[in-house]
Amino acid sequence: MRVLLVEDDEYLLSALLLALKHKGYAVDSVQNGVDAQAALMTVPYDLVLLDLGLPGMDGTKVLADLRSKGQNMPVIIMTARDGVDDRIHGLDIGANDYLVKPFDIRELEARMRAALRKSHWSNKLDIEMGELVLNTNSGRILLKDKQLDLTPKETVILKMLMAKGGQVVSKRQLMEQLSDWVEESSENAVEILVHRLRKKLEPTGVLISTVRGFGYKLEQSA
Numbered sequence: 001m002r003v004l005l006v007e008d009d010e011y012l013l014s015a016l017l018l019a020l021k022h023k024g025y026a027v028d029s030v031q032n033g034v035d036a037q038a039a040l041m042t043v044p045y046d047l048v049l050l051d052l053g054l055p056g057m058d059g060t061k062v063l064a065d066l067r068s069k070g071q072n073m074p075v076i077i078m079t080a081r082d083g084v085d086d087r088i089h090g091l092d093i094g095a096n097d098y099l100v101k102p103f104d105i106r107e108l109e110a111r112m113r114a115a116l117r118k119s120h121w122s123n124k125l126d127i128e129m130g131e132l133v134l135n136t137n138s139g140r141i142l143l144k145d146k147q148l149d150l151t152p153k154e155t156v157i158l159k160m161l162m163a164k165g166g167q168v169v170s171k172r173q174l175m176e177q178l179s180d181w182v183e184e185s186s187e188n189a190v191e192i193l194v195h196r197l198r199k200k201l202e203p204t205g206v207l208i209s210t211v212r213g214f215g216y217k218l219e220q221s222a
C-alpha cells in the first residue's frame with residue numbers, strides 16, 4: 001500500500017509521516033504541488049492525502065490534473081475548518097473524501113481504509129483467478145458458477161488476495177482488512193485463516209503461496 005502525502009506544514013507533515021509509517025503504510029511525502037505532480041507521474045500510488053492550500057500550485061489544481069489524466073486512485077483532501085468552498089470544489093473535481101484540520105490520526109486511518117476498500121471494488125466487475133471468479137458488485141466468490149462456502153473472515157482474506165491479482169499482500173494489510181470484523185486481529189489469526197482457506201481452495205487449482213517474512217499471494221497450480 002503506497003501513499004503519497006502532500007502537505008506544506010512541516011509539523012503536520014512529520015507527525016502524519018511518523019503515524020502512517022508506524023501503521024505500516026509506505027509513505028512518500030512532498031511539500032508543494034509541483035513536486036506532487038512529478039511524484040504522481042512516476043509512482044503508481046494506491047492513495048493520495050492532499051492538502052489544498054499549497055505554495056505555488058494549489059492542491060485543487062493537482063487533483064484536477066490527476067483526474068484529467070484518467071488516474072482514479074482514491075484522493076482524500078485535507079483542509080482548514082474555514083475552507084468549506086475549497087472542500088466542496090475538491091469533492092466536485094474528484095476527491096473521494098475530506099478531513100478537516102485538525103483531525104485525529106485514527107479518523108484519518110478509518111477514512112483511508114474506507115477509500116481503499118471502495119477503490120478495490122469499483123475498478124472492475126469481475127476479477128478472475130483460474131476457475132475462481134470474484135463478482136465485485138455482489139462480493140460473492142464463485143467456483144464454476146457455484147458460490148464457495150467461506151466464512152465472512154475467509155471471504156475478506158480471499159477477496160483481498162484476488163483483488164491484488166497475484167501480487168503479494170502483506171500480513172499487515174490482511175490484518176487491517178480483518179480489523180473491521182474482529183476486535184483484535186493478529187498475525188496468528190491471519191495464519192489460521194489462510195491455513196483454512198488453503199484447504200478449501202484445494203479443488204479449485206488456485207493456491208495461496210507464502211512470501212516468507214512478508215505475506216501471501218495467489219497463484220494458479222500448474
Ligand code: CA
Nearest residue numbers: 008051053054
Ligand atoms: Ca497548507
